Amino acid sequence: MDCTILNSDLLGGLPAMTLDDEHVGVDDLHSASESDSDGEFTKNRKPRCPEFHNESDSLNPQFEKGMIFGDKDTLKQAFRQYGIKNRVDVRFKTICNKKVQAVCKEGCPWYLWASRFDPKDKSNLAWQIKAYVREHQCMMSFKNRNATYKWLAKTYIEKYKADPTYSSRLLKKDVMADHVYNVSYGKCLRAKHLALEMVLESHKEQYSMIYDYLGEIRQTNPGSTTIMMLDERVFIRMYICLQSCKDGYKAGCRSVLNIDGCHLKGYYGGTFLAVVVVVAVDANDNIYPLAYAIVEAENQSSWSWFLSLLGTDLEIRSLENITILSDKQKGLVEAISEVFPCAEHRTCVRYLYSNFKNSENFKGKNLKDALWKATRATYVKEFEDAMAELKALSVPTFDWLKGKDPTKWSRSHFSPRSKCDMLLSNLSECFNKMILDARDKPILTLMEMKVESAIQQCTRCWPTHAGGQKYQVSAGPLNQHAIDMEHDECLNYA
Structure with missing residues (x-):
């Protein structure tokens, strides 16, 4: 079909239209004799062409x-919005730089044809509907090609602003309730990823800003250690230890480190598997974060790299009295032996018990109580009595536990060097719970959410003068999140 003339047969009986008719502009539709000054109109004046206002007309x-x-x-x-709003599956039949032709389902007379308002004026970007048949004779559909994942992301972006954990299943349910469309789960998942990128910025873009981010940390907290490892300009690892955390550890923390890792759940979660956290214990037995890193995977290489940097920052020498408490993360035990050969390494008893109860022969409350009695024993004779009770209950259980080095899990065999009888890695587990909401965010958003969480906690505190240059810090009521964390911690110790 020639683009200069529209055949009337293709318009379903509509009169033919040439491009000469397309040149008729808004001003040409007015009579030359009309006068705006005296408010009088001639009988031959034609109405102005209607205009589409994006702000007021875009929703319907x-x-x-x-x-x-x-x-x-x-x-x-x-x-596209017209098709979605009216639940009709309209589509573009022809779309090019000169014209747009749209139709509905086969057998439906609805038709739209538009072209450039003034093809000769390249600076004029306006388009005009030249032919339009309003009537529909088709059934409303529960599926619509115009309801794309981009439209879903834009329409429901406020949901993700209010709750970034808003799931794809809820989105699918809400689309059916709001628009009566049955969209696929895959489309909802793509819409979720796009909406989160729109809200939290592009994941990929944030990786390009890591260098500047680390530079800002060094500028605002001089002495801080910030290291980024690249492989052919591709991000591999990142390590951060703030100078204020180093000073606080050296000034008042015990020589006990809780080390743990947790998986990331963000867009690149398949590549960046672990976030490594070190938590120390201060004089009040509170959590004191020291350093953290994002690595490509949890293995001996990444753990050794992380522990070596940590030892340098905290000035932990091979002969220093240091106690490390952790689960048996992949490669961690070997890395600790390599980097800190003289350190006392303890295994979290909860991790030990989880392996204990998974065996079919080691089930039952009596066996559980006997195990915990052995772990809580404070001297060797008490430990031996507890093991004798365990042997009387189950010989296979006794043999299994006897094969575990008691210096790693029983208080009766702990070294007095650290002066700490901690059995569980609850501190690092609580820290992981604090950052749970951040683990699916882009890399810099993840880092900043931890800082924002600390700022929010500080807003509950206020100093009171206690004489001289001393002040006592008081705290306001805990929020529900903190209450839940303390409750969980009590359950874990129980």
Whole structure:
């Protein structure tokens, strides 16, 4: 079909239209004799062409012949929104730089044809509907090609602003309730990823800002250690230890380190598997974060790299009295032996018990109580009595536990060097719970959410003068999140 003439047969009986008719502009539709000054109109004056206003008409577009759009993209967006709002599966039949032709389902007379408002004026981007048949004779559909994942992301972005954990299943349910459309789960998942990127910025873009982010840390907290490892300009690892955390550890923390890792759940979660956290114990037995890193995987290489940097920052020498408490993370035991050969390494008893109860022969409350009695024993004779009770209950259980080095899990065999009888790695587990909401965020958002969490906690505190240069810090009521964390911690110790 020639783009200069529209055949009337293709328009379903509509009169043919040439490009000469397309040149008729808004000003040409007015009589030359009209006068705006005296308010009088001639009988021959024609009405102005209707215009599409993006702000007011975009949610529920209504088309008519002669309507003018600011540009082609505005026309296309209005067309798709029209199909979604009216639950009709309209589609573009022809779309090019000269014209747009849209139809509905086969057998439905609905039709729209538009072209450039003034093809000769390249600076004028406006488009105009030249032919339009309003009537529909098709059934409303539960599926619509115009309800794309991009439209879903834009429509429901406020949901993700309010709750970044808003799930794809809830999105699918809400689309059915709001628009009566049955969209696929895969489309909802793509919409979720796009919406989160729109809200939290692009994941990929944040990796390009890591260098500046680390530089800002060094500038605002001089002396801080920030290291980023690249492989052919591809991000591999990142390590951060703030100078204020180093000073606090050296000034008042015990020589006990809780070390743990947790998996990331973000867009690149398949590549960046672990976030490594070190938690120390201060004089009040509170959590004191020291250093953290993001690595490509949990293995001996990444653990050794992390522990070596940590030992340098905290000035932990091979002969220093240091106690490390951890689970048996993949490669961690070997890395500790390599980097800190003289350190006392303890295994979290909860991890030991989880392996204990998974065996079919080691089940039952009596066996559980006997195990915990042995771990809590404070001297060797008490430990031996507890093991004798365990042997009387189950010989296989006794043999299994006897094969575990008691210096790693029983208080009766702990070294007095650290002056700490901690059995569980609850401190690092609580820290992991604090950052749970951040683990699926882009890398810099994840880092900043931890800082924001600390700032929010500080807002509950206020100093009171206690004489001289001393102040006592008081704290306001705990929020529900902190209450839940303390409750969980009590359950874990129980």
